[in-house]
Amino acid sequence: MAASKTPAYTVPGMTESEGGQVIERLRLRLHALNDLALTLKHVHWNVVGPHFIAVHEMLDPQVEAVRGMIDDTAERISTLGGSPAGTPGALVAERTWEDYAIGRAQAIEHLGALDIVYTGVIRDHRAAVAATDETDLVTQDLLIEHLRSLELFQWFVRAHLESAGGKLSTADATGEKSAARAAAAKARKEP
Numbered sequence: 417m418a419a420s421k422t423p424a425y426t427v428p429g430m431t432e433s434e435g436g437q438v439i440e441r442l443r444l445r446l447h448a449l450n451d452l453a454l455t456l457k458h459v460h461w462n463v464v465g466p467h468f469i470a471v472h473e474m475l476d477p478q479v480e481a482v483r484g485m486i487d488d489t490a491e492r493i494s495t496l497g498g499s500p501a502g503t504p505g506a507l508v509a510e511r512t513w514e515d516y517a518i519g520r521a522q523a524i525e526h527l528g529a530l531d532i533v534y535t536g537v538i539r540d541h542r543a544a545v546a547a548t549d550e551t552d553l554v555t556q557d558l559l560i561e562h563l564r565s566l567e568l569f570q571w572f573v574r575a576h577l578e579s580a581g582g583k584l585s586t587a588d589a590t591g592e593k594s595a596a597r598a599a600a601a602k603a604r605k606e607p
Contacts, residue, residue: 421436422435422436423435423436423439423496423497423498424497425497426496426497427495427496427497427554430496430551430552432497434551434552435496435497435498436498437551438496438548438551438552438555439493439496439497439498441544441547441548441555442489442492442493442496442498442544442555443493443498443500443501443510444510444511444512444540444544445489445540445541445544445559445562446486446489446490446493446500446501446502447501447506447507447510447511448511448513448536448537448540448541449482449485449486449489449537449562450486450502450507451507451511451513452482452533452534452537453479453482453483453486455516455530455533456475456478456479456482456530457475457479458516459471459475459516459518459526459529459530460472460475460476460479462518462519462520462521462526463521463522463523463526464520464521464522464523465522465523465524466523467522467523467524467576468523470523471523471526471527471576474572478569478572481565481569485562485565486502488558488562489558489562490502492554492555492558496552496555513536516529516533516592517529517591517592517593517596518592518593518596521596522600522603523576524576524577524599524600524602524603525596525597525599525600526596527573527576527577527599528577528585528586528589528592528595528596528597528598528599528600529592529593529595529596529599530573531570531573531574531577531584531586531589531595531599532586532589532591532592532595533592534566534569534570534573535570537566538563538566538567538570541559541562541563541566542563544559545559545560545563577599577602579602585598585599585601585602585603586598586599
């Protein structure tokens with residue numbers, strides 16, 4: 417659905433134009449969540465090193481929760497009169513971020529990169545929450561519920577990256593690769 421296209425109908429209490437605006441925001445959230453689920457599985461399959469099993473097993477419940485968010489988001493798009501685009505082609509064509517940059521790597525490197533991934537997803541979810549403040553409180557509630565879990569999952573990741581003094585090894589990173597390098601460098605310095 418193009419940004420200018422409005423649905424033929426939407427939920428009572430919203431105009432079709434408002435419904436179309438919310439659908440467009442949700443399309444990008446759907447793409448981000450689909451991408452996140454795939455990225456988490458990619459990490460699950462490509463993590464190596466002494467902390468392999470801890471990270472490998474930590475990620476499956478996150479994947480399952482994100483898949484639930486995907487389904488909820490797609491169903492909300494349909495409820496609003498839209499058509500959710502769940503194909504890989506739509507995701508790649510419409511996403512506003514690059515593909516995950518880390519292949520087979522040590523657990524700490526993937527965790528550093530995932531911190532950046534979660535930051536982007538959470539930041540954009542929060543922007544969507546703010547944008548629905550006056551038009552669609554139901555969608556806003558859905559996105560807030562997603563944020564509860566997404567922020568918790570980022571905390572799980574960050575617990576591996578945080579010093580006893582509360583500093584994140586990824587604090588100055590500007591992308592996934594720099595976050596992976598920073599996390600790995602910090603891990604090498606620790607006793």
